[in-house]
Amino acid sequence: MASKDIVTYRTPASVLAAVASVVFVVVFLLWTVLPLFIMFVSSIKDLLEAFKLPAVGDWSGIGVFFDFTPTFKHYVDLFQDEKFGTYFFNSVVSALGSAAISVVLGSMAAYALSRAEFRGKKDLFFWVISTRMAPVVAVMVPLFAIFRYAGLVGTLPGLVIAYTTFNLPFAIWILKGFFDNVPYEIEEAAMVDGSTRFQAFKGIIPLVSPGIGAFLVLCVLFAWNDFLFASIIGSGGAKTLPVATSGLVQPQNIQWGKIMAAGVVTTMPMMLLGLVIRRYLVTGLTMGAVRG
Amino acid sequence: MPARLNPAASQRYYFYLLAPAVILLALISLYPFFWLIYMSLHQVSLSPNQPDVWIGLENYMKLFGDKRFLAGWRRLAIYSASCMTLQLGLGLLLALVLNNSRYEKPLVTVFLMPMMMAPVIAGLVWFYLYNGTFGWYNWALQSLGILSGKSILGSADTAMIGIVVVDTWQWTPLITLIVLAGLKRVPQDQIEAHMVDGAGSIRNFFSIVLPNLYPFLLIAVLLRFMDNFRFIDAILRLTGGGPADATKVLPVYLFEVSFTNFNLGYGAAIAFTLLVVTILIGLVLVRAFTQPSLRQKD
Numbered sequence: 001m002a003s004k005d006i007v008t009y010r011t012p013a014s015v016l017a018a019v020a021s022v023v024f025v026v027v028f029l030l031w032t033v034l035p036l037f038i039m040f041v042s043s044i045k046d047l048l049e050a051f052k053l054p055a056v057g058d059w060s061g062i063g064v065f066f067d068f069t070p071t072f073k074h075y076v077d078l079f080q081d082e083k084f085g086t087y088f089f090n091s092v093v094s095a096l097g098s099a100a101i102s103v104v105l106g107s108m109a110a111y112a113l114s115r116a117e118f119r120g121k122k123d124l125f126f127w128v129i130s131t132r133m134a135p136v137v138a139v140m141v142p143l144f145a146i147f148r149y150a151g152l153v154g155t156l157p158g159l160v161i162a163y164t165t166f167n168l169p170f171a172i173w174i175l176k177g178f179f180d181n182v183p184y185e186i187e188e189a190a191m192v193d194g195s196t197r198f199q200a201f202k203g204i205i206p207l208v209s210p211g212i213g214a215f216l217v218l219c220v221l222f223a224w225n226d227f228l229f230a231s232i233i234g235s236g237g238a239k240t241l242p243v244a245t246s247g248l249v250q251p252q253n254i255q256w257g258k259i260m261a262a263g264v265v266t267t268m269p270m271m272l273l274g275l276v277i278r279r280y281l282v283t284g285l286t287m288g289a290v291r292g
Numbered sequence: 293m294p295a296r297l298n299p300a301a302s303q304r305y306y307f308y309l310l311a312p313a314v315i316l317l318a319l320i321s322l323y324p325f326f327w328l329i330y331m332s333l334h335q336v337s338l339s340p341n342q343p344d345v346w347i348g349l350e351n352y353m354k355l356f357g358d359k360r361f362l363a364g365w366r367r368l369a370i371y372s373a374s375c376m377t378l379q380l381g382l383g384l385l386l387a388l389v390l391n392n393s394r395y396e397k398p399l400v401t402v403f404l405m406p407m408m409m410a411p412v413i414a415g416l417v418w419f420y421l422y423n424g425t426f427g428w429y430n431w432a433l434q435s436l437g438i439l440s441g442k443s444i445l446g447s448a449d450t451a452m453i454g455i456v457v458v459d460t461w462q463w464t465p466l467i468t469l470i471v472l473a474g475l476k477r478v479p480q481d482q483i484e485a486h487m488v489d490g491a492g493s494i495r496n497f498f499s500i501v502l503p504n505l506y507p508f509l510l511i512a513v514l515l516r517f518m519d520n521f522r523f524i525d526a527i528l529r530l531t532g533g534g535p536a537d538a539t540k541v542l543p544v545y546l547f548e549v550s551f552t553n554f555n556l557g558y559g560a561a562i563a564f565t566l567l568v569v570t571i572l573i574g575l576v577l578v579r580a581f582t583q584p585s586l587r588q589k590d
Contacts, residue, residue, distance in 0.1 A: 021389040025399065028386055032403055035461065038428060039417045051426045056434045065428070109313035116306035124314075126578055131321035133574040135522045137543045138563035141550050142327035143320070165320045168313060197305050225410035227525040232551070242410045246529060249416070256420060263413045274408040278401060282469045285407070289511045289581045290473045 039267075043260035044070045050256045074261035082258075084265065087244040091224055091266075093156055094240060098163035099219035103212060106171025107179075111201060113172065114179035125176075129287075132169035136228045139165075147233055154236025162233045163223040170222070174215050174288045178208040214280035217273050224270055241266040328567075331560035338554060351561035361562060364542035367452070371541050372520040374456045375463075376513060382460070383467025383512070388497075390468070391475045400472065403465040411462065415529030418458045419445070422530075445531050448538040455527050455539050459520070467512045474508030475501070507580065514577040521570050542566060 042050050049068040054061025078084040113125060143162070144153070152158030186207075187200035195203065205212075230240040239247075245262035248255060274281065282290050332351050334344040355361050386403070390396045406414065421429040424443035433439040444454040482500050491499070524543045527533070533540035533548065540548070546566060550559030 024385065025389055028382075029399070029402065031461070032406060032465070035414075035417050035421060036405060036409075038421065042420070053426055053428070053431050056431065059435060105313040105316065108309040112306040112309040116303065116310075118303065118306075126575070128317065129578060130571050130574050131317055133518055133522070133570055133577075134321070135543055135563075135566055135570055137524065137546050137550070138566045138570075139321070139324050139328065141556055141559060141563070142324035142331065145327065146320075146324060161320065164316065168317060172313060197302070201309075221408065225408075227410060227412040227528075242412045242525075246412050246416065249419075256426075259416060260420070263417060266413055267409045270408040270410075271405055274404060275401065278404070281404065282473050285466055286470060286511055286515060287581070289515075290470050290508060 039260050039263050041065070042256060043074055043264050044072060045257055046071055047255065047257055074257040075265070077258055078261055078265065082244070082248070084241070084244065084262065087239050087241050088265070090156060090159075090234075090238050091240040094159040094163060094234070094238065095220045095223035097156070097160035098167050098223050099216050101160065101164055102167035102171040102219050103216050106168055107175050107212060110172045110175035111179050114176050115184065128169045129173050132166050132173070140228065140232055144232060153233060154238055156238050159230060159234045159238050159240070162229040163226065167219040167222060170287065171215060171219060174284065175208070175212065177288045178211045182207050211280070214277045215284060217277045218280070218284040221270055221273060328560050328563055331557050332564050334557050336556040336560075338556070347557070351558050354558065355561060355565065360537065360540070360545055361542070363537065364540055364545040367539070368521070368541040368543070371452065371456065372517055374452075375459045375520055376516055378456065378460045379464045379467050379516060380509065380513065383464045384471055384509070386464070387468045387471035387475060391472060400469065403468060406462045407465055409462065411523055411525040412529050414458060414462050415526035418461070419530050422454060446535060448536045451531050451535060451538045455530055458526050458530060462526075463516060463519070466516070470508050470512045471505060474505045478504045510580050511577075514573060514580060518570060518573055518577065521566065521573070
């Protein structure tokens with residue numbers, strides 16, 4: 001990079017700034033990681049060990065935190081006594097189902113929006129994205145009424161459709177950007193060579209498929225982490241991991257080890273997926289406004 | 293025949309591709325929206341045998357006299373503005389420090405982790421950390437002499453700080469990520485020219501870097517504002533709106549009216565005000581999205 005050619009001088013101020021930034025990053029790193037670390041360690045502590053704390057002001061007693069014998073019994077409990085296997089399955093099916101529907105319908109719609117010119121296209125596009133922006137609490141009551149009428153409350157198909165309310169607009173919005181980047185000439189050439197329109201559309205899918213894959217994963221992430229829809233639409237027969245984990249909190253006798261273990265089970269898969277699609281995260285989390 | 297030579301057929305084809313998504317969206321978003329308006333104009337009955345009673349704008353008139361409704365908006369504004377200020381400051385600082393550092397990639401990967409967590413789980417973990425009898429963060433705060441007696445969520449004076457901290461923990465990295473993407477697009481030649489003219493790094497920051505970052509910061513602010521309106525998972529888990537309503541931001545109040553008291557008609561009126569404000573923010577956001585400066589890469 002050319003900017004390296006400019007000579008910079010070490011001044012007391014610049015050394016101070018360098019030290020301050022290292023300190024800032026280290027503190028921020030601790031601040032970010034510590035809650036996750038405590039969650040993980042607490043999940044392998046026995047019940048009484050999790051409650052051990054040094055006296056107030058006794059900083060040297062901080063070692064109590066590591067004073068325990070690791071046990072995986074909470075994880076075993078979750079899957080043996082608490083049916084977390086079923087909840088895990090529910091989470092996977094509802095998240096994948098809605099992601100798949102959203103990406104398939106979304107890429108069709110996004111392609112059409114990218115290629116077609118018609119009056120009101122902008123309004124349609126804004127309406128699509130505004131459905132994604134609506135606060136869930138605000139639309140939950142009428143949505144619940146509709147779902148109850150259709151017999152979808154407490155079922156996995158119900159959850160799949162509920163998640164589609166936010167994943168489909170997201171997919172349309174993001175994928176339109178992808179199709180906008182594919183020149184129309186490619187399809188035109190294919191059609192001149194005798195393909196039908198649909199074949200031409202299928203022909204350019206491989207060009208956008210890495211992006212589509214990444215956004216499928218993002219749709220899974222959004223659906224997996226949902227709580228409000230799952231707790232109201234899914235209540236009864238379709239409990240997902242966040243709802244089940246939250247449900248472990250009872251007014252009396254809070255089993256923190258178990259709860260933290262459930263937190264780890266819920267969080268780990270998403271952190272791994274996040275790593276896989278790391279490159280697309282900025283684009284996804286800013287709804288396509290910012291490219292990484 | 294090439295599509296351009298037969299525009300009518302082409303339009304029909306696009307219509308078929310668009311239709312399934314639009315119909316599904318209409319069913320799950322437009323239909324509930326009109327139902328919401330209908331409910332807000334009625335006294336909604338909970339039993340299927342009794343019809344809803346038309347009461348016109350009565351639910352909306354009630355809003356103006358409802359102190360908890362107005363307080364909910366005020367708290368939502370305080371909550372969003374505090375989250376925004378903290379996250380923007382920290383996120384910007386972090387991005388500036390990380391940019392072009394040797395460890396940028398691995399560090400950002402670590403900083404991303406909280407964002408992958410379900411907000412309700414984040415709420416649970418922090419609820420545990422804040423706990424008055426066995427929470428480590430509560431212990432640390434007490435040992436530092438910052439807190440005495442009540443835990444941070446247990447007192448009406450500090451509970452708001454507690455929920456702001458959790459949101460900041462989880463979402464500051466998003467700002468960092470956005471700003472980092474923006475920093476990569478700051479034209480280096482402008483900085484160099486400026487430095488040749490004798491500008492220092494601080495002047496550089498204010499006269500070149502910051503103006504170039506402006507559209508990115510705008511996106512970050514709007515996105516976070518909207519999410520603070522949309523997500524109450526962590527707050528529900530942390531305080532449920534208490535103590536003494538100190539953290540009852542509007543969406544939490546709405547949740548209580550609709551799902552605890554089952555006052556559906558009134559809840560719909562509250563929901564309508566929330567929707568209108570969110571959609572207005574959304575309009576600004578969409579305009580910000582379409583700024584070309586976000587996309588250009590030098």
